[in-house]
Amino acid sequence: MKQTKRSLALFGFFDRDGIEAWLERQAEKGWLLERVSELFWHFRRIEPKKLHFSLVYDPNGSVFDARPTEAQLEFQDFCAHTGWKLAAFNAQMQIYYNESAAPTPIETDELLELPAIRTSIRKHYLPMFSIFTFDAIFFCALFFFRLSYDPLAVLTNTSYLLFGLCAMLMLVGSAVDLISFLCWRRQAGRAIGQGGALPKTRRVFPCRYAILLLLLLCSVFMLASFAEQLHLKTGIRFAILSFVGMLGGAGCIVLTFELIKRRRMSRRKNRILAISLVLLYSVGFAAFLIGMIFHQLPSGRLSSTPAETYEYRGHSFAVYRDEIPLTIEDLMDPGYDLYSYELHYNEASVLLEFLQAEQSPCWDALAEPALSYSVTTVKLPLLYDWCRDLNLADISTLTGHIRVSYEDDPPDRFIRVDPGPWQANEAYQRMFDDEPDSWFVLCYDERIVRIIFDGDDWTLNDAQKRLVGETLGK
Numbered sequence: 131m132k133q134t135k136r137s138l139a140l141f142g143f144f145d146r147d148g149i150e151a152w153l154e155r156q157a158e159k160g161w162l163l164e165r166v167s168e169l170f171w172h173f174r175r176i177e178p179k180k181l182h183f184s185l186v187y188d189p190n191g192s193v194f195d196a197r198p199t200e201a202q203l204e205f206q207d208f209c210a211h212t213g214w215k216l217a218a219f220n221a222q223m224q225i226y227y228n229e230s231a232a233p234t235p236i237e238t239d240e241l242l243e244l245p246a247i248r249t250s251i252r253k254h255y256l257p258m259f260s261i262f263t264f265d266a267i268f269f270c271a272l273f274f275f276r277l278s279y280d281p282l283a284v285l286t287n288t289s290y291l292l293f294g295l296c297a298m299l300m301l302v303g304s305a306v307d308l309i310s311f312l313c314w315r316r317q318a319g320r321a322i323g324q325g326g327a328l329p330k331t332r333r334v335f336p337c338r339y340a341i342l343l344l345l346l347l348c349s350v351f352m353l354a355s356f357a358e359q360l361h362l363k364t365g366i367r368f369a370i371l372s373f374v375g376m377l378g379g380a381g382c383i384v385l386t387f388e389l390i391k392r393r394r395m396s397r398r399k400n401r402i403l404a405i406s407l408v409l410l411y412s413v414g415f416a417a418f419l420i421g422m423i424f425h426q427l428p429s430g431r432l433s434s435t436p437a438e439t440y441e442y443r444g445h446s447f448a449v450y451r452d453e454i455p456l457t458i459e460d461l462m463d464p465g466y467d468l469y470s471y472e473l474h475y476n477e478a479s480v481l482l483e484f485l486q487a488e489q490s491p492c493w494d495a496l497a498e499p500a501l502s503y504s505v506t507t508v509k510l511p512l513l514y515d516w517c518r519d520l521n522l523a524d525i526s527t528l529t530g531h532i533r534v535s536y537e538d539d540p541p542d543r544f545i546r547v548d549p550g551p552w553q554a555n556e557a558y559q560r561m562f563d564d565e566p567d568s569w570f571v572l573c574y575d576e577r578i579v580r581i582i583f584d585g586d587d588w589t590l591n592d593a594q595k596r597l598v599g600e601t602l603g604k
Contacts, residue, residue: 135161136170146247150183153217153225157181162227166220179229184214184236186224189249209236222250244318251311263304269297281520282506285513286477286484440468442493454487456601458501461594466491466498475504482517483507499585505602506578514578521571521580522558544571551592553599554579574603 137156141149153163158180161173190201202224206216212234214226226236237243273294277284284290436448452473458464468491475486485505491498506521508514522544549557552572560569568583579602583590590598 133175135173135175137173138170146185149185149225153183153227154181157183157227163217163225166218166223166225172218180231182228182230182233183217184226184228186226186236187243187246187250188222188224189246189253190222212236222253244322247318248315259304259307262300263308266297266300266304269293270301273297282482282484282517283475283477286479286482288479291479291481440492447493449492452487454489455485455505456487456501456503456598458489458499460601461501461590461597462499464499466495468492468495478507479509481510481513483509497585499583499588501581501583503579503581503602506580508576508578514576517578518556518571518573521578544569549573551595552603553596554603572599572603574599577603579603 141152156163156173157176158178160175160178162176162181163171163183164174165172186205188202188205190199202219205224209216209226213228213230214233214236215228217225217227219225273284273290276290277294284294437451438449439446440449441447449468449470450472452471454471454473457471458469469489470492472488472490473485474488475484477484483506485507486503488500488502490500490502504521506517508517543561544558545561547557547559547570549555549572552570554572554574556573558571560567560571562569568588570579570581570583572579572581579598581598581602
């Protein structure tokens with residue numbers, strides 16, 4: 131039979147009543163707390179019995195203490211005379227248990243108890259909370275910066291969505307803790323001022339479990355979308371590496387911190403080593419995230435190996451042979467065969483799918499027809515109008531690959547045209563200098579197509595427009 135166990139207790143630091151009640155239930159099941167680490171609560175097996183627990187806050191304690199201080203040892207001796215035995219301690223938190231049926235409370239003066247709780251939380255909880263909140267705000271800022279810069283790239287990328295979800299859940303968790311503590315502190319101050327007892331602490335751990343469960347379910351849901359666009363082995367490998375990477379960093383910090391404390395060094399040395407480790411990990415992780423975000427900013431193409439190269443005016447250019455859904459050859463006989471077929475972007479998430487492709491001639495044949503288009507597939511109907519407006523907006527690019535604009539370019543302006551030949555629900559044509567251009571935005575049931583026909587005197591007939599709708603819009 132297993133003699134020890136570890137539990138992950140998602141209690142707030144000030145949730146004294148919740149912790150005491152939980153430990154009493156564990157004792158009735160035959161488990162007695164013996165140690166509190168940075169991540170787990172460690173229990174040993176005992177005979178099931180009714181025990182009373184008391185959580186005492188010591189403002190002079192520290193998470194960097196490897197052993198009890200002299201003052202804590204004296205307090206432990208005092209508690210032992212009244213039947214209270216130390217179960218575990220961590221930072222400013224000391225947990226005692228008593229086997230008596232009606233033990234004398236350890237803390238009898240609540241006028242002194244409330245300041246001790248406030249000071250302990252200010253010294254232990256608020257520094258960690260500040261670091262955690264800063265990280266959450268920083269990650270949310272990165273996500274929304276990327277979202278404002280290129281919304282379609284974010285909403286069609288599962289990794290971005292999962293990152294943003296984690297960041298926002300971190301921020302929600304921080305807000306729940308802070309608001310719960312501030313509300314309890316206000317009630318406690320009012321109650322003590324009126325000569326009453328301290329109010330029961332707010333039990334925020336159900337909310338923490340709900341956030342953790344939501345994060346887990348959303349992670350599974352997001353990772354499931356990888357199976358739609360990646361090979362199964364690739365998706366599984368990515369999920370495993372992501373999971374190991376996230377837990378590995380946190381696990382290494384916790385393990386290293388435990389090893390530091392076991393070396394029985396002074397509080398000052400423990401603090402320096404621990405803070406250095408956390409800062410090193412935080413800076414490294416933030417640098418990695420920033421590097422990944424800016425590395426994936428719109429910069430070119432998906433293909434890695436060109437099919438061939440050619441020289442033009444002393445420069446070498448690549449020719450690609452990507453498979454794209456619609457080509458110029460499908461629409462007409464261009465009389466030219468040295469095209470480069472490029473699939474610039476092809477991403478999908480549970481919300482949107484976005485594809486961007488281009489067929490262009492070599493630089494020495496720019497008079498030949500060219501074709502570029504993007505296809506936005508809307509999986510969440512609520513986003514349809516927003517995606518349509520984004521395709522019609524005055525923006526220089528969609529994920530950075532359609533075209534490059536300059537400051538003196540006139541703004542994009544689209545007018546409605548007959549959608550019938552395109553077999554679309556709505557059709558828009560761009561006006562450039564008050565003249566109809568060869569840019570079109572076509573709206574279908576679930577897809578929005580933005581297509582550009584470039585070439586001298588290239589005017590599509592109804593058969594070609596119908597083919598565009600059948601190929602890209604359905």
